[in-house]
Amino acid sequence: MSRTETHRRSTRSGRAGIRDVAAAAGVSITTVSDALNGKGRLPDATRSHVREVAERLGYRPSAAARTLRTGKSGLIGLTVTTYGDEPFTFTEFPYFAEMARAATSAALARGYALVILPATSRHDVWSNVALDGTVVIDPSDQDAVVTELVRQGLPVVSDGRPAGTLPVTAWVDNDHEAAVLGLLDHLADAGARRIGLLTGNTTDTYTRLSTDAYLCWCERVGQDPVYESYPAHDPCAGAVAADRLLARPDRPDAVYGLFDPNGTDLLAAARRYGLRVPEDLLLVCCSESTVYAATEPPVTTLSLKPRRIGTAVVQLLIDAIEGVNPDGPVEQVIPTELIVRTSSQRRPPRTKVSPPRSPSGD
Amino acid sequence: MSRTETHRRSTRSGRAGIRDVAAAAGVSITTVSDALNGKGRLPDATRSHVREVAERLGYRPSAAARTLRTGKSGLIGLTVTTYGDEPFTFTEFPYFAEMARAATSAALARGYALVILPATSRHDVWSNVALDGTVVIDPSDQDAVVTELVRQGLPVVSDGRPAGTLPVTAWVDNDHEAAVLGLLDHLADAGARRIGLLTGNTTDTYTRLSTDAYLCWCERVGQDPVYESYPAHDPCAGAVAADRLLARPDRPDAVYGLFDPNGTDLLAAARRYGLRVPEDLLLVCCSESTVYAATEPPVTTLSLKPRRIGTAVVQLLIDAIEGVNPDGPVEQVIPTELIVRTSSQRRPPRTKVSPPRSPSGD
């Protein structure tokens, strides 16, 4: 052993390698690998002996070497498309945060970890990490990141149905159209005569589908659409737009806010105009935040169930990575939940003269 | 080339490797590596030729192989200590979310990516990913994760000063004592006679330091401490505790809420008891949420500046990874910011008979 030093000692790199364990246990490298990974045909005595020696040496297998050899890293990319300057907005809305949390938990349960990556397609950052697959939240129309990843043969699962011909492996989404229609019906049932919409001017699928559903509903019931949109990346613009909406001559008597902070903004705007909620103004907001349970009054919210979505996305992705035939379809629709609170309920209906959906001029 | 097939063609693994680029460009592997990494002594002609061929083949270097060879993965772990069952709570409070976002951005700017990992010390998940270092949010007293990582020789930087003898490489924190004292003074200046505290019963350093500062302040001004604590992992417990606090016989005329959702809970509780804010009850809450700007009334908040903390933590960690001598100290204190809103201001002070800090029995 003192000859050509063909067996490197652990003194070299500091950390003990599989060779050191093999030498210390008096077995071959193969045996160590098999013993620790539960493979091969080894008697329990050898297996436990090797494990004990490995434990004693504090052996930790090199993730890089394993990844290189097996081609699997156990890492999943997580990306959310952004619109502003900041590379990451995944904390902007509780929706993203909750979804990311659920995804992380689900991945962990199956032995994977999540890597947060920017939505830009800069090779230098994306190719610097060995990914087994990627979760993309709200991919844009011709998402460069998705295209690149798919070209590399990596599975990509998106939160939000892909627009156009985006070649994702699978996707999960809500039925936004049904959610909006149901919610508008709910407001109409509560006595709303003219329902307004507050929305960001982003071009993502969620916004488009929801807005379309609103317009469609308006046409069906014969109401003129009354909505305000604002640049979603500007944190102050929402409050301004809420003000604008309530200042209109054709002021709505009910409003649906498409984005998370719209609820508090609308509440504040209503106070400024002396409008009582829900007596003068019915309110519903799409949000995952719990603050709406404690506002004055509590605000009805539409939950998109980000936890279920995050979990589903990761399950589909890992199934694709591991080649498991998904038992369900690769397109999964998660139901939404309308959490009805005071802001959308009128105890004594103000008017019962006509069914709420009938067009009645003013 | 048809002999022993010693040059594997790219048809093998699907993706083009550095060998394929070398063959296509008619140069050696070394030359390709040098050309792409900007090393070696190569004429610009060769360099650009190699780059062009690599681009044409869609060559992406294998992150796993590079990591194995260089020992650097460009990955940074991110962990937040949790108390409940869920493995991840990083989205629970806007603080964590904002901090994580800032950390991710800062890491990206220096060519690193963040991996979200659980605070459990299960080897199988931690050793499955090659990390260059780790950010730990709120490490516990004898944090097993930190100990293990340091034992492996990895740099660890914590958000929150380490308790006991925890061997972190560096840490970043606020001066919680100064923040609480300043805020209590602010409330006293606004006319508070008896300031209460609402807090979770967690054992982390933030809670302990803040509570200690509160008790210390009480002693200094001669006020009996009046506080309620509740299990922080229970999402409903906060509202109950807020109710309890305002139902006490020695009801405070000002309250500081240590955790993020306390503000809305206290506001709701005050409404239930018919207390006007700020006339009957002054309110301050430690929070990063923007909803407090639009509540009725707007609530004064203490911001811990999570963005600055997240950025600082990552800078310190990457400095340690790259062996840069940090120009600043390895212990960095970030100032807090008190965002004063209506809830802690009394326009016409109700009483001016005695200086606010004087002990006055009842």
Add this chain to the structure above:
DNA sequence: GAGCCTTGCAGAAACGTACCTGTCAACGCC
């Protein structure tokens, strides 16, 4: 006892990169 299967393990070839150590030509210089 020859063939065959099973058990228990060892050898060695990859995985794809980075980098150290040459080699070879050209060049200037005395």
Add this chain to the structure above:
DNA sequence: GGCGTTGACAGGTACGTTTCTGCAAGGCTC
């Protein structure tokens, strides 16, 4: 013309695993 120098590249090894293949010994059947 010998010699150091420099530019421009090629060869080969190592990073630490996993896993395919091989091989010897023992037990079984006929």
